[in-house]
Amino acid sequence: MEKLQCSVCGGALVMSDDGEKAVCESCGMSFKKETVKKMIMELSGPVKVEGIQNSDSLADRAETFLRMGETGKAQAAFRQMADEYPSDYRGWWGLTRTMDWEKYFHDGGLDEAVMPQTCQRAIDFAPEGTKEEIRAYFEERVRSVKPDTDKKLQQEAAEQAEQQAAKQAEQAAREASQQKIAIYQQAVKQEERRVEEARNRVSYLELTIRVNADQIKDERKLTNNQKTGDRRPITLGNILGLFFGGALTYVVWFEEFHPIGTPIATLIGLGLPLLFIIRRLNRTKGHFDRASELKQELKQAQQELPEARKALEEAKAALAAVKEARPN
Structure with a gap:
């Protein structure tokens, strides 16, 4: 995939930190997020399998989507890269960064956090210098996201227990009422026989x-x-x-x-x-x-x-x- 170029001077465009615009390194011209999207779609086209250059193109496109806040498109690009180039850590690393960590920890329950497969695969294929970065990212997710999901799980468990207790109390009240009615009906029949x-x-x-x-x-x-x-x-x-x-x-x-x-x-x-x-x-x-x-x-x-x-x-x-x- 070709680099994004400034339409004024032809210089390379770099996305801003907030992903809302791209700035030319040469002339300083800025382009809005929507304009950058159109440039990406025009330049990317269908991705062909042509060796390492294609994996780099997929990685660049996915990273650009990620910086622009298009998480869904970025995740799809990283998934394609992981499927087609499973030994390239960047696809797995991208999937790790775009995954829904709150849902992952929520589905994992209150047990100790287990590293997801995408994260583990990224560590397996990443260079030595990057392995620690990936591990640190996972540990940071555990510290920042899991406490909230654990708290939510505990609240849900408490709510479920409360609902279950309410249902049991309601069932007990219903059974007690039915028992009282049965005793009443028996007493009425007994007195009617006596009369x-x-x-x-x-x-x-x-x-x-x-x-x-x-x-x-x-x-x-x-x-x-x-x-x-x-x-x-x-x-x-x-x-x-x-x-x-x-x-x-x-x-x-x-x-x-x-x-x-x-x-x-x-x-x-x-x-x-x-x-x-x-x-x-x-x-x-x-x-x-x-x-x-x-x-x-x-x-x-x-x-x-x-x-x-x-x-x-x-x-x-x-x-x-x-x-x-x-x-x-």
Whole structure:
């Protein structure tokens, strides 16, 4: 690549330290940064592989871009030089100077800084006098850049830990809330079952009282003759049947005895009335026993009903208290 020349006198142009302009060594004419860019693009053109002269041209172009602040273009030129001339330290040295050291140290973490490959390759191929310069540059980067990246990494770690703690606290709060809701729902179901059981108990006792009272009345009707007021089974019919049967037995035994007819008439005259009386006595006893059992059940139900109603009211109150204490 040809040297940049002054368009006035043809002297060599040298970039200023700030990279904002180029100054002619002969006449002192200055050229703006944009003008120098155009000169570089016109003179550089496509780079041909023609030995050491081409590596020098690539190095000059890359250095010029670097002085002008065009870091991306300079890095691309140094990369091309490192690919095509890997044994020339200038390509690796240029990549070392144009790399993003903050990102490099950030990606490397908080561990001790490791020299990047580009820097190491530059040292491997650099002349002896330049090796120390490259090492000093790396050490200076470690001193000036890594503390800031380490501080940033620590801040990020602290923020991540804080976010993680917040997430854990939120998850714990969510789980605690879900647990409270589950306990609440279980308590509601338990109290609802308690209310339902008490309500069923009250309904059963009320039905028992009503039914037993009706059945007791029916049993009294069965054990008493409602028309005559006589107690069963000793009714007028029983007495008359027994009287006529006794008369028939007297006649057949003392007036008209017959070996066969007399026992048969006796069995009919006395046996049948006695059989009806025994049958009625058993049935009446059953009715009295049933009425007694119903009276006992009725009495027990009447005693238990107030307690059941009280339990029902307590269960309803407990259910209302549980629902009122519903967790958010």
